[in-house]
Amino acid sequence: MSDYLTLLSFGPAGWGDEIARGVLVTVSLGLATLPIGLILGFLLALGINSKEPTIQTAAKIFTTIFRGLPELLTLFIVYYGGQILINLLLQKLLGSPVEVNSFVAGMIALAFVFSSYASEVFLSAFKGINQGQYEGANALGLSRFKTMRFVVMPQLIKLALPGLSNLWLIMLKETSLVSVIGLADTMRNTGLAARNTKEAFLFFAIACLVYLALTFLSSVGLERIEKRVRRGEARS
């Protein structure tokens, strides 16, 4: 038992600090991806709702591709493809090959996937907003931007929140895939510990527990946000 405690301690003999750093990387990757994914997803939803058929098609191609590809493949394509592309463009400028940061590659790949699914959530939320809301805003003389910002958005967030919460939990778990291209996140650091100590069961069980704890904390936080968003509703 004390052996296990030494293995998990923070310090040169234990792996506690490495794992804690990995958790920090996991969380920051998730939090860094979220805003990009949300904004891109919202833009995609606007694009699919657009009157211009060309914009619709362009947005639909994007969501079809990134909803159809496995996340792992998307990650590899962004990582290796990005590397090839950047080197192709920068070869003449720099001369030396550039290494793509695995954090950035993971962020882009996850944001693409997240936004494709988020656009679906936003689209169905848009359907839940009554036409009268737009007409009312129009009658008040609000500009299109103000209609979106002050009339549609507050209602949209409420409708989209459950779907987006779900996507956040999925994305948080998918960050573990970035360990495959070498990002020192929870999965990679527990894997390193497992390999070095031969205590695979212990460390992978800890990895599972870490993700469970993160999901649990997220769902508690999301519940609070949902309560706050719904505070204007009449209580039953």
Add this chain to the structure above:
Amino acid sequence: MNRLAQTRYIADEMLDARPCPASARGKLFTLGKLTGAVLIAVWIAFFAAIIWFLIDSYDADYMSRYSVRYLDGFLTTIELVFWSLVIGGILSLPIAFGRMSKNGFLRQLSFGYIYFFRGTPLLAQLFLLYYGFGQFRPFWQDVGLWWLFRDSWSIALLSFTLNTAAYQAEILRGAIMNVPKGQVEGAQSLGLSKLVTFFKVVLPQAMIVALRPYGNEVILMIKGSAVVSIISVYDLMGHTRRAFSQTYDFQAYIYAAIFYLLCVEILRRLWDMLEKRLTRHLKRDNG
């Protein structure tokens, strides 16, 4: 008269043709049109670049060497997904019933199972089963189960089965809860046994509700199955990764992407057709 004919009749017979409104005239270039044109141009350039790249790096030797492996990997993926879905589907029944049971212990147990498998990444589950359980080799050899934990294919199948069982149990539970209580009461008043009530009354109605989530689960499994390549199962992704590590030729990933996209898109379309066919009795014909 159906609605379309009605609309046409009104448009043709009752209204006079009107000129194009002034606001729509003369606007060849709006911001929207420009944005759309640029975006489409970007996509066309993107696809053209990919096609050019594939033609440029075409190599008959490479093709003959890897096309068989890709097909083999594709079959492995399909096999893995199919069997884990089927076995997971069977396993999901007791879990879903445990979740709805009156027995508190059973309820807690299946809740814990579902929470664990839905709350942790597939990759972590795979590693826990493959490396973690593989650590207790003497024990498994004693019990006679070592064959299961030695082979990465059977571990992949096991972890996918356990994983999809948790998701399918939730789908099934949601669908069963969605069936109105009156249906069960009606069946009871007809004197049907519990088993007949479930299989002939509740399940068919629940399945229609569950159709869409099940379709999503199939697609999620196909996409998720790419993860098994990490524990060196040679599915489509596994062969792709091997081809890339042997040749450093990026076309490996592009072909894999085309394969996966086609597979998922075809499945999505088929599922849409299936859903339309199975729910045709729920649609009202209003032309």
